[in-house]
Each structure stands twice: as structure tokens, then as C-alpha cells.
Amino acid sequence: QKEVEQNSGPLSVPEGAIASLNCTYSDRGSQSFFWYRQYSGKSPELIMSIYSNGDKEDGRFTAQLNKASQYVSLLIRDSQPSDSATYLCAVNDFGNEKLTFGTGTRLTIIP
Amino acid sequence: KAGVTQTPRYLIKTRGQQVTLSCSPISGHRSVSWYQQTPGQGLQFLFEYFSETQRNKGNFPGRFSGRQFSNSRSEMNVSTLELGDSALYLCASSPQPQDRTYGYTFGSGTRLTVV
Numbered sequence: 484q485k486e487v488e489q490n491s492g493p494l495s496v497p498e499g500a501i502a503s504l505n506c507t508y509s510d511r512g513s514q515s516f517f518w519y520r521q522y523s524g525k526s527p528e529l530i531m532s533i534y535s536n537g538d539k540e541d542g543r544f545t546a547q548l549n550k551a552s553q554y555v556s557l558l559i560r561d562s563q564p565s566d567s568a569t570y571l572c573a574v575n576d577f578g579n580e581k582l583t584f585g586t587g588t589r590l591t592i593i594p
Numbered sequence: 595k596a597g598v599t600q601t602p603r604y605l606i607k608t609r610g611q612q613v614t615l616s617c618s619p620i621s622g623h624r625s626v627s628w629y630q631q632t633p634g635q636g637l638q639f640l641f642e643y644f645s646e647t648q649r650n651k652g653n654f655p656g657r658f659s660g661r662q663f664s665n666s667r668s669e670m671n672v673s674t675l676e677l678g679d680s681a682l683y684l685c686a687s688s689p690q691p692q693d694r695t696y697g698y699t700f701g702s703g704t705r706l707t708v709v
Contacts (some may be wrong), residue, residue, distance in 0.1 A: 504686040515697070517697045519700075526684055526700040526701060529697045529699065532696070550686050571637065573697070581640065584636055584637040
């Protein structure tokens with residue numbers, strides 16, 4: 484079982500709709516969770532971090548964490564074509580002091 | 595505030611050669627991590643440095659090595675290059691390890707092609 488799993492997609496969402504990206508992780512010791520966005524040919528860009536159960540909102544983005552279910556998600560409201568990218572889920576276990584990444588979900592927003 | 599700077603941006607090397615990649619973290623950031631990104635494997639952790647000490651290492655052969663200098667700048671070296679080493683090598687910095695709110699800021703990467 485992979486440590487961090489994401490649906491590879493591609494996920495296609497109409498412009499203006501809500502895009503929902505999901506991630507599960509296997510290590511119950513994981514403490515912090517991050518969502519990165521990566522445009523083609525570019526490096527990953529941090530868009531959200533979360534470490535407490537529940538929701539965290541930042542503009543059009545909402546991260547949701549459920550440690551009991553070992554599940555973290557990212558919602559993008561009012562999706563824009565500029566949101567088309569690969570979204571990477573990353574998990575930090577401070578015992579190992581490294582980020583473990585999922586393989587990413589490719590999101591396409593359809594105008 | 596300058597971001598994470600990686601040099602060079604592109605490299606083409608021949609099998610058997612060695613290569614050194616450089617990373618300058620964001621000013622004030624003392625933790626530097628290196629990742630390899632390939633289409634098949636995604637982002638794989640190479641190693642992490644803090645205060646000139648390697649604190650963690652990923653599952654890569656000994657041909658991959660690194661170091662960190664007193665000014666927090668870091669280098670990674672790959673010796674005896676193989677075709678499979680062709681990848682995007684990303685450096686990331688953070689203020690310190692175990693900063694659970696910050697995450698890491700990535701540089702633009704060095705794209706290495708081994709021919």
C-alpha cells in the first residue's frame with residue numbers, strides 16, 4: 484500500500500463548479516498535511532496546509548482533514564481555467580522529518 | 595524576498611559522469627530538502643539538511659549525496675550517472691524542521707538529462 488494515495492485523474496470540472504480532490508494516507512503518526520499545485524513544467528507551489536481535524540478555508544480553497552479516517556481533501560470553489568494543474572497531496576511525519584507526496588491528481592477546468 | 599534558487603536550470607550529461615546541483619534557500623531558512631521528480635515515480639525524497647547535518651535520507655543509492663554549508667546553501671552530487679537518473683531535481687526550504695504550519699517552498703528545479 485502506498486503511503487499517500489490520490490486518484491490520478493484526470494478530473495474534469497466545468498468552470499464555476501466545485502472541484503473536489505481527495506487523498507488518503509497510511510501512517511497514523513502523520514501530523515501535517517499540505518496541498519501543492521503544480522503547473523506543467525513548473526515546480527510545486529504550496530496552496531494550503533492543515534494539521535487539525537476539520538475544515539480550513541483560504542479564499543476559494545478549503546482543506547478538510549479527518550485523522551480518524553486518514554483522509555484529507557481539497558475543495559476548490561468557483562473553479563477557474565487557471566486552476567487547471569496537477570494537485571499534490573503531501574504528508575509530514577515529524578519523526579522522519581520529510582514530506583511524502585502522493586502521485587498527484589490532474590485537474591482540468593473546462594470553460 | 596528572493597525565493598529558493600537552484601542552479602543550473604538544465605543539464606545534459608553522459609552516462610558515467612558526475613554532476614553537482616546547487617540550491618540557495620530563502621533567506622533565514624535553515625532546512626533544505628531535495629526531491630527527485632519523474633513521470634513514473636512522482637516526487638521522491640532524497641535527503642534533508644539542517645545546520646549542516648543530514649537528518650534524513652530517502653531510498654536512493656549511495657551515488658546520491660549532498661551537503662549543506664554554514665550559510666544554509668546546499669549541494670547535491672550524483673556520481674556515475676545512469677540513464678534512469680534523468681529527472682527534475684527539486685530543492686525545497688523551510689525555516690526549520692518540524693515547522694508543521696509552513697511546509698516547504700520549492701525552487702524551480704534542475705532538469706537533468708543523462709544521455
